[in-house]
Amino acid sequence: MKLKFYFLLTLCTIFLTDKNNLQAQDSTTSTTDFSELSESFLKRLKSKKDTEDLQNILANTTIKELDNALDTNDKRLAFWINIYNAYIQVILQKNPDLYADRGSFFKKKQITIAGETVSFAKIEHGIIRKSQYEYGLGYIRKWFPNKFERKLRVNKPVYNVHFALNCGAIDCPPVAIYEWERLDEQFKKGTKTYLERTTEYNADAKEVAVTSLFNWFRGDFGGKCGVNKILKKNGLIPLTKGIDLTYKNYDWTLDLDNFIDL
Numbered sequence: 001m002k003l004k005f006y007f008l009l010t011l012c013t014i015f016l017t018d019k020n021n022l023q024a025q026d027s028t029t030s031t032t033d034f035s036e037l038s039e040s041f042l043k044r045l046k047s048k049k050d051t052e053d054l055q056n057i058l059a060n061t062t063i064k065e066l067d068n069a070l071d072t073n074d075k076r077l078a079f080w081i082n083i084y085n086a087y088i089q090v091i092l093q094k095n096p097d098l099y100a101d102r103g104s105f106f107k108k109k110q111i112t113i114a115g116e117t118v119s120f121a122k123i124e125h126g127i128i129r130k131s132q133y134e135y136g137l138g139y140i141r142k143w144f145p146n147k148f149e150r151k152l153r154v155n156k157p158v159y160n161v162h163f164a165l166n167c168g169a170i171d172c173p174p175v176a177i178y179e180w181e182r183l184d185e186q187f188k189k190g191t192k193t194y195l196e197r198t199t200e201y202n203a204d205a206k207e208v209a210v211t212s213l214f215n216w217f218r219g220d221f222g223g224k225c226g227v228n229k230i231l232k233k234n235g236l237i238p239l240t241k242g243i244d245l246t247y248k249n250y251d252w253t254l255d256l257d258n259f260i261d262l
Contacts, residue, residue: 038082138219
């Protein structure tokens with residue numbers, strides 16, 4: 001009986017020890033504030049400081065941990081915009097020649113997050129735009145996104161991301177450090193700032209020349225009517241009807257370290 005008792009006691013001790021170890025591990029791994037990490041990533045880049053430790057944390061986390069941490073739509077939007085913009089700087093600062101073939105650059109799997117290596121296209125169209133087909137003009141959703149995309153994509157995409165994502169070119173929006181707590185305010189400022197810079201209204205011809213982003217992702221903006229509403233809302237055209245849209249050529253000249261405070 002004594003031997004049996006000691007055997008059971010030993011098993012219980014081992015079980016409780018393992019359980020406590022697991023709880024301690026969970027507590028350790030769940031303490032990462034990924035929103036703060038994404039902001040720190042850009043702050044360090046802006047200050048020309050090393051970011052390798054942050055990249056390692058992102059690479060070695062899990063889908064589950066990241067999914068649980070990014071528990072609101074605003075957290076997901078701010079995190080992924082910051083991560084996208086940060087890796088544009090990291091990769092192109094190291095090897096600007098990659099930008100010579102932009103098609104390959106954006107499609108290449110070169111960013112490791114939660115154990116999976118993904119492309120800029122995956123982050124933009126799969127995660128931030130919620131599984132939109134890249135060439136669908138904002139009207140066609142992907143049918144079979146993988147687990148990484150399904151678990152980590154935003155719940156509700158918003159058009160403002162197009163004026164927040166920096167693709168490395170002169171005509172891209174500048175890089176801001178987005179904070180989920182004041183994301184709406186930053187989106188409004190960033191959208192207005194970018195559109196004021198890229199929009200030209202000709203009152204005599206009743207014509208407005210706008211960024212090609214409005215053309216490439218027209219469905220995200222609600223079509224031509226939606227674009228006009230956005231322009232009027234930002235004080236760039238006086239009315240929404242009877243005004244023709246034209247799209248400017250996009251300047252793809254590489255332009256890094258283009259930061260802005262919002």
